[in-house]
Amino acid sequence: MKRVTTEDVAKIAGVSQSTVSRVLNDYPYIKKNTRDKVLAVINELGFTRDEIARSLVEKRTKSIGLILGSISNPFFAETAEVIIERAQELKYDVIVYNTGHKDENLEQAINLLIGKRVEGIILTSVSKNYTEKIKKLHDNGFPVLLYNSFLDIKDVNFIVMDNNKGARLAVQHLIKLGHKKIAKISGPSKYLATYERTVGYKEEMMENGYEIDEGLIFNSEFSYDKIYSFTKKLLKKKDRPTAIIAASDQMALAVLDAASSLNLKIPADLSVVGFDNIRLSANEFIGLTTISQQMDQMSLTALEKLIYLIENKETSSSSIQIFLKPELMVRKTTGPAPVQD
Amino acid sequence: MKRVTTEDVAKIAGVSQSTVSRVLNDYPYIKKNTRDKVLAVINELGFTRDEIARSLVEKRTKSIGLILGSISNPFFAETAEVIIERAQELKYDVIVYNTGHKDENLEQAINLLIGKRVEGIILTSVSKNYTEKIKKLHDNGFPVLLYNSFLDIKDVNFIVMDNNKGARLAVQHLIKLGHKKIAKISGPSKYLATYERTVGYKEEMMENGYEIDEGLIFNSEFSYDKIYSFTKKLLKKKDRPTAIIAASDQMALAVLDAASSLNLKIPADLSVVGFDNIRLSANEFIGLTTISQQMDQMSLTALEKLIYLIENKETSSSSIQIFLKPELMVRKTTGPAPVQD
DNA sequence: CTGAAAGCGCTTACAG
DNA sequence: CTGAAAGCGCTTACAG
Structure with a gap:
């Protein structure tokens, strides 16, 4: 042709x-x-x-990059949909990279995207190992924005939920229901958003007079299988927890999967709280109690702020750092703590 | 910068x-x-x-387009992940378009992608209204491949499940469990894959001596809300069906949502069968009985065949038309028909 | 209103 | 081994 x-x-x-x-x-x-x-x-x-030729002369590609941990996780799928659809309306196309939560892939994705001359990048799942890399992009005036992920420096744009607060809401809810042994499932602590959830959990537990049992805390890979087997082992113990807070709805689903395979009844035997409020969690057949991240607002804002940065490179001065308010959504997977026997 | x-x-x-x-x-x-x-x-x-400049002279962009109905549907999210990850390994990047199942958007997405000089396009959710458009691309030697979607012409590449057979498996399973009133929820019949599922359902019902009740068949939009309310209305009737076959797991989830909101017990009061076998359906907390589409194989093959077409433009002659075997996955959402009262 | 020409940032024959 | 030059397919001052 x-x-x-x-x-x-x-x-x-x-x-x-x-x-x-x-x-x-x-x-x-x-x-x-x-x-x-x-x-x-x-x-x-x-x-x-030929938009390629046009891009070369115009020095504009009208495309952006979206780098995420795993698009098969509904949190990413649903936020990606909002981002992609809104980008389309604004005549930008989006190149999607899936890192599988691997640091090397993140770095490679950024480099490839820059080579392709995308005009900006939206990132999720950024570990603090990449603080320098992101800062350098930001300092060079290249539009980058993180969502559901942040870094502890001034020179970076992000939009996240108040994760500490979110975790506290979950703990408060469970304590009110009479739970004392509450486990916490998180991702690796190099991801600050996840780390903050663990911190919030610990602080709220201690402020309520409970001791922290490190055996109840999982802080490892973002892997369904790992979480599934950790949970299973945890729930097989004689003194198993009566409630589990997962750091995402996807993780909560893995917890429910493990608990159900052990024939535990939810919430009679075990209460489960997630994070995110993916659409599925509102499904009456499931009814996952969770902490809403206001996903639609988070992703829409992420896209629009990025486009703003792209189209107003000169004027933009200070960094964009937005914190969204978490909201507890009580549904069917949490209930009163079972009477200990 | x-x-x-x-x-x-x-x-x-x-x-x-x-x-x-x-x-x-x-x-x-x-x-x-x-x-x-x-x-x-x-x-x-x-x-x-600058890969843009390079592309211009090399006449290669090393990027492909992926056009899908709705990435928030786990079927698309999971298959997209396979496609994106494999593409990355092969050094292609992928531009994702979300059509929201709107025909106009499909057409626009194709045009934009061609302007961006992608080297090939993977499509899903193609209605028969676009037969001519796809045929023209194919005849021009432009690599296009559909998955979970097909068109009734020779000049098009696709990979789909044997949808008629899949629907029959679902019907057989339910009939064996004693169900007589079986409803069928599908998308619009302009999508041939969905249409075939309805045909298979009707054929199998009739071959088993059951009459077709058009009131039990939903053939409208791919909209969660529409399916939810149709199901709810259906289930409120005195002579409601005892089983529902949905044309996707996502639709099955909407059915379960509606049924649960009516306090129906699954499967005691209602059996539900989906299509796809998304990961969630194997979750023990849910246990959705479904027809497996072999999603991983389908999507991996889609990507690899497309790349093959791209890299062997000259030699490729005949069309690629692959049919995958459906497989019934019996889990917890189906059970014996309730005794009628 | 419209044409000829330069230039975007590369790759790659063509010479040497 | 390496440089000068043409060319990929556009956009846009510069003239007229």
């Missing part, structure tokens, strides 16, 4: 290549007659402008 | 721009000395090759 160029169109329409380009760009002063002629030829030949 | 070019590197390294390009492309015959010098400058300046 030989590509049709503006040159080809020009020749057939009997005008210059620049004229073809002008009608493509809706220049004013073009005689209606020649415009019509050119348009006709464009149509006839099935010409499609 | 002024971009660094090969010209800049050349000047500082004291060589010509072509030499810089050569070290970038790992040309053999370059004196180790000059290569090292260039590499040092590249490093020092933080140079990243």
Whole structure:
């Protein structure tokens, strides 16, 4: 399939290549007659402008990068949908990278995206190992924005929930229900958002007079299988916890999976709280109690702030650091602590 | 942030721009000395090759398009993850478009992607209204491949499950459990894959001596809310069905949602079968009986066949049309038909 | 209103 | 081994 160029169109329409380009760009002063002629030829030949060539001269690609941990996790799928759809409306396309939560992949994704000359990047699941890398991009004036992820420096844009507060809400809810042995399942603490949830959990537990049992805390990989087997082992113990707070709804689902495989009844035998408020958690068949991250707002804001940064490079000065308020959504997976026997 | 070019590197390294390009492309015959010098400058300046400019001359973008109905549907999220990850391994990046199951968006997405000079497109959720459009691309030698979607012509590449057979498996399973009133929830029949499921359902019902009750068949939009309210209305009737076959696991989840809101017990009061076998359906807390589409194989094959088409444009002659075998996964949402009262 | 020409940042024959 | 030059397909001052 030989590509049709503006040159080809020009020749057939009997005008210059620049004229073809002008009608493509809706220049004013073009005689209606020649415009019509050119348009006709464009149509006839099935010409499609080469945006690659255009990007080269315009120094704009109208595309952005979206780097996320794992799009099969509904939190990422649902937020990605909001981002992609809104980007489309604004005429940007989005190149998606899936890191599988691997640091090397994150670094590689950023480099490839920069090579492809995306105009900005939205990132999630950024570990603090990448603080320097992100800071450098930011300092160079390259639009980057994290969501559900943050770094402990001034020179970075992010939008996150108040994670500490969110964890406290979960703990308070469970304590009110009479739970004393509450486990916490989190990802690796190099992810600060996850780390904050663990901190909030510990602080709230201690402030309520409970001791921290490190055996009840899982702080390892973002892996369904790992979480599933940790939970199973935990729940097989004689003195098992009566409640578990997971650091995401996806993790909560793994916990429910493990608990159900042990024939534990939810919430009679075990209460479970998630984080995120993915759509599924509101499903009446499931009814997952969770901490809402206001996912739609988070992702929509992420996209719009990034586009703002792209289109106002000069004026933007200070960093964008937004904290969303967490909200406890009580549903069916939490209930009164079982009477100890 | 002024971009660094090969010209800049050349000047500082004291060589010509072509030499810089050569070290970038790992040309053999370059004196180790000059290569090292260039590499040092590249490093020092933080140079990243402009892939846009490169694409223009190479006439290759190393990127593909992925157009899907709705990435928040786990079927698409999980298959997209396989496709994106495998594409990354093969050094292709993927631009994702979300059509929201709107025909206009599909058309627009294809045009934009072609403008961006992607080398091939993977499509899902293609309605038969787009038969001509897809055929034209195919005939022009442009690599396109559909998955979980097909068109009734020779000149199109696709990979789908045997949908008629899949629906029959679901019906057989329910009939064996004693169900007589079985409802079917599908998407619009302009999507042939969905249509085939309805056909298989009808055929199997009739072959088993049951009459088709059109009131038990939903053939409208792919909308969670629509399906939810249709189901709710259906289940409120005195002579409600004892089983429902949904055309996807996502739809089955909507059915379960509606049934639970009516306090129906699953499967005691209602059996539910889905299609897809998303990961969640195997979760013991949910245990959705479903027809497996072999999602991983389907999506991996889709990506690899597309890349094959891209990299062997000349040799490829006949169309790729692959049918995967459906498999019934019996879990917890189906059980014996309740005794009628 | 419209054409000829330069230039975006690369790759790659063509010479030497 | 390496440089000068053409060219990929566009956009846009510069003239007229």
